[in-house]
Amino acid sequence: MIEQAELIKYFLLESEDYVNTLIEGIEELENKGFNYETLEVLYRTTHTLKGSASIVKFNKIASLAHKLEDLFEALIKKEIPEDLSLINVIRKVVNIIISLINEIVQYNEEKSDLDKKLLELIDEIVNKKTLAKVEEEVSETYAPLPTINSVRVDLHLIDSILGILSEIIVQKNILIDREKELTNLVEVILEGGKKLFNEIVSFSERYWLTPMSDKSKVLDTFFTDFSDLEFDRYDEYHIFTRKISEITNDINEGLSELISFSENLSSNFKTLSKEITNLKDNLLSLRMLPIGRLLSKISEAIKDIANNLGKDVSIEIKGGDIKIDKPVLDLLYEPLIHILRNAIDHGIETPQERLALGKTQKGNIKLIAKKEGKYVVISITDDGRGIDTEKVKQRAIEKGLLNPQQALHMSKDEILSYIFVPGFSTSEDVDFQSGRGMGLDIVKTVIAKLKGTIEVYSEIHKNTTFIIKIPQSLSITNLLIFMSSSLEFAVPINYIEEILTIEDYPNVKHERVINHKNRVIPVKIFSEIYLSSNGKPLEKGYLIIFNFSGIRKALLVDDILGQEEATIYSLGKFLEGLNQYLGYVISSQGNPRFVIDPVKIFEEDFSFNLPVHLYRENVVYSGRVLIVDDSISVRKSLQALLEAKNLKVYTAKDGLEALSILEEKNVDLIITDLEMPVMHGYEFINRIRKDTRFNDLPIVVLTSRGTKKHQEKAIDLGADGFLVKPFDEKTITELLERFNIIENRIF
Amino acid sequence: MDEEIREERHFCVFGVGEREFLIPKESVVQILDITKIFPIPGSPDYIVGALPVRGKIVPAIDLAKVYNIERINYSENKLLVIEVDDEKIGILSDITPFFVSFDKEIVVEDYLDPKKLYEELKVKQPSTNKNNENIL
Numbered sequence: 001m002i003e004q005a006e007l008i009k010y011f012l013l014e015s016e017d018y019v020n021t022l023i024e025g026i027e028e029l030e031n032k033g034f035n036y037e038t039l040e041v042l043y044r045t046t047h048t049l050k051g052s053a054s055i056v057k058f059n060k061i062a063s064l065a066h067k068l069e070d071l072f073e074a075l076i077k078k079e080i081p082e083d084l085s086l087i088n089v090i091r092k093v094v095n096i097i098i099s100l101i102n103e104i105v106q107y108n109e110e111k112s113d114l115d116k117k118l119l120e121l122i123d124e125i126v127n128k129k130t131l132a133k134v135e136e137e138v139s140e141t142y143a144p145l146p147t148i149n150s151v152r153v154d155l156h157l158i159d160s161i162l163g164i165l166s167e168i169i170v171q172k173n174i175l176i177d178r179e180k181e182l183t184n185l186v187e188v189i190l191e192g193g194k195k196l197f198n199e200i201v202s203f204s205e206r207y208w209l210t211p212m213s214d215k216s217k218v219l220d221t222f223f224t225d226f227s228d229l230e231f232d233r234y235d236e237y238h239i240f241t242r243k244i245s246e247i248t249n250d251i252n253e254g255l256s257e258l259i260s261f262s263e264n265l266s267s268n269f270k271t272l273s274k275e276i277t278n279l280k281d282n283l284l285s286l287r288m289l290p291i292g293r294l295l296s297k298i299s300e301a302i303k304d305i306a307n308n309l310g311k312d313v314s315i316e317i318k319g320g321d322i323k324i325d326k327p328v329l330d331l332l333y334e335p336l337i338h339i340l341r342n343a344i345d346h347g348i349e350t351p352q353e354r355l356a357l358g359k360t361q362k363g364n365i366k367l368i369a370k371k372e373g374k375y376v377v378i379s380i381t382d383d384g385r386g387i388d389t390e391k392v393k394q395r396a397i398e399k400g401l402l403n404p405q406q407a408l409h410m411s412k413d414e415i416l417s418y419i420f421v422p423g424f425s426t427s428e429d430v431d432f433q434s435g436r437g438m439g440l441d442i443v444k445t446v447i448a449k450l451k452g453t454i455e456v457y458s459e460i461h462k463n464t465t466f467i468i469k470i471p472q473s474l475s476i477t478n479l480l481i482f483m484s485s486s487l488e489f490a491v492p493i494n495y496i497e498e499i500l501t502i503e504d505y506p507n508v509k510h511e512r513v514i515n516h517k518n519r520v521i522p523v524k525i526f527s528e529i530y531l532s533s534n535g536k537p538l539e540k541g542y543l544i545i546f547n548f549s550g551i552r553k554a555l556l557v558d559d560i561l562g563q564e565e566a567t568i569y570s571l572g573k574f575l576e577g578l579n580q581y582l583g584y585v586i587s588s589q590g591n592p593r594f595v596i597d598p599v600k601i602f603e604e605d606f607s608f609n610l611p612v613h614l615y616r617e618n619v620v621y622s623g624r625v626l627i628v629d630d631s632i633s634v635r636k637s638l639q640a641l642l643e644a645k646n647l648k649v650y651t652a653k654d655g656l657e658a659l660s661i662l663e664e665k666n667v668d669l670i671i672t673d674l675e676m677p678v679m680h681g682y683e684f685i686n687r688i689r690k691d692t693r694f695n696d697l698p699i700v701v702l703t704s705r706g707t708k709k710h711q712e713k714a715i716d717l718g719a720d721g722f723l724v725k726p727f728d729e730k731t732i733t734e735l736l737e738r739f740n741i742i743e744n745r746i747f
Numbered sequence: 748m749d750e751e752i753r754e755e756r757h758f759c760v761f762g763v764g765e766r767e768f769l770i771p772k773e774s775v776v777q778i779l780d781i782t783k784i785f786p787i788p789g790s791p792d793y794i795v796g797a798l799p800v801r802g803k804i805v806p807a808i809d810l811a812k813v814y815n816i817e818r819i820n821y822s823e824n825k826l827l828v829i830e831v832d833d834e835k836i837g838i839l840s841d842i843t844p845f846f847v848s849f850d851k852e853i854v855v856e857d858y859l860d861p862k863k864l865y866e867e868l869k870v871k872q873p874s875t876n877k878n879n880e881n882i883l
Binding site: 573575577591 | 868
């Protein structure tokens, strides 16, 4: 069960607020007289106090609060006369509540007995709707509330502190990099200093021994009395070398101080990093609450649901003391309720059915929370009907989510995962016994938002288990850092199952699927999704395998740089349309890395939104041509040629881009290449011809592939003309005339 | 003439190619030297990338792409950071931006309304990214 002491702590914290509200309310009643607003506040406060007290089984406080609640309700409904003497009764009850709270602080339980007479008095007032005489006068003062060594802090405040802390971490990382530079610098200076010192020492030693030349002799009369042998004479060079070696000595001393300084600095930085990490952990734990608070709240709700549906269930809760970030906790309520409601509604049989099946009359639901590293795993198990995989398969096929061939090779678990696919079940009212897919796609979306995962396992007629795995804290995410086209990106690791090297799959670029552990996994090439890199050969490469509730997808990237814990910042409103990103993180070098949303990029036909900017059109053009070619030189030369003919030209790097232009612009002719990244020409032509809006739009293929085979295929798909590169003005002009593009020019 | 207290409006002037634009001084937050811009794959062509500033990023916008202005050379590359709705965006300027004041009565040409600019250039969801013409 939930850690009782923990819950009592929270109760005491809350009760302090409630009692204060009550006292303030009573004073207001006294001063302003009975009014609806104050009574309403008092009524609500006693109601919540009753609820919280009964969760922690402080029944005396709960029943006192209940009585007050009744009294306030009666006052609101004006069932009993508003008499100031009532305030004495109320005050007395509040005083008893306060002394009970004091007892809880001291002994962890409610010691004193309830004053039966007082309770009866309130009952009498409420029921008989008459004003009973309050026998004794109650003192005006309240007993002091126990002192609780806690304060309540607004979550936003903690968030903003965490935000500041993240910036401190970035700055710290920058400083630590700087410190390395300093160490290098010190080494360079030290090396130079040593050389200088040696040079000077050896020079002065050598010079010391050479005889003085006459010219440089110091002409000091003081010395003339002595011969050279009688007195050591110093010329300016001697003095200079001596000075230099002294200075070098000073520098040397300074240098060794610098070394010890930089060493000290390094250890200071290390301590600082450690303390910052400590601070971060402590701050994060501030926001953590035991999950038991949520689970017990849910179990209350579930009992109501079960009663309404005529099911009899017992709920078992384990691991309630596991702590989890407050925002995560709040967001978990809905999905958990959803799953549990499904379990009771569709999973658990009626008592009669259960007995007939040889099960216990009561259905059992287990809610178990466990900690796995930085994750919390919540499993929800019911011993009801289970989910019929066959029915799930049929429905998925019916809905066009699954093709029958594929389904043959799928494991039970994989098929089961289709209940999370959007569109599997849309109507909330349909009660189909087997497929419990009602709104589960929404549950999955919420869990995904929390950077968590959800899986389902079931044995038909026996049980169903949902396993939710979410990070304990939202602020710090575990990310995989990867590289593509020399840019660094990050992706949350929660969906990542494993990483394979491309070497084992030499044909992956071609085939776009891999066969791994008897599973056919579709592959997307990351660089192709957003760049029109012209198929630069990848020598090195990695396949990141994602597991989306049982459905596996692979992403091909250039390089893996490692794993990192970081805070994801939002891109802000200006860039929020770029929904392929969850946000960005800042590397220790201070560079931004964009965090990819794996769910988004694997969406059917997803391509990074490449809006082509539209320029204002002031000129009246005689026609509009769309050029689709991945080569910039072809685009530019053709564009120049066509613009010279007073044509409006749109250009696109590939089929996909071209399609988006077609959505926005009217075009009279398309000239397209065949070999292009992202979407090649054949597919492009095929798509246009499938769209009834563009049935009559002429398409000319421009390619260096002049073979009949290529030509036939293009014409087959619906191309109207064929041009072989290189082109000249004449052929282009002929072409334009053929399709009446420049015929109707008005001069 | 009498000395009159005339109300003046303050602007920041920046340059894109051969053109100059004015933006209200109040919306200017800072002017940065452009050291390194990090591209944001998938963003519209007028967003040249993001510049990290104090642990956060500021998107950099090239108005040359928006107004189809030809650029001879990138001589002085500065980023004019403006704030709209508590959010910072940067505009590339080919000159070092400077401040001017005009009489309130004078109608300034090539004036950019920051809020309008922000709304027009904001990255929209794929399906709604149409009709972002006629910014002025």
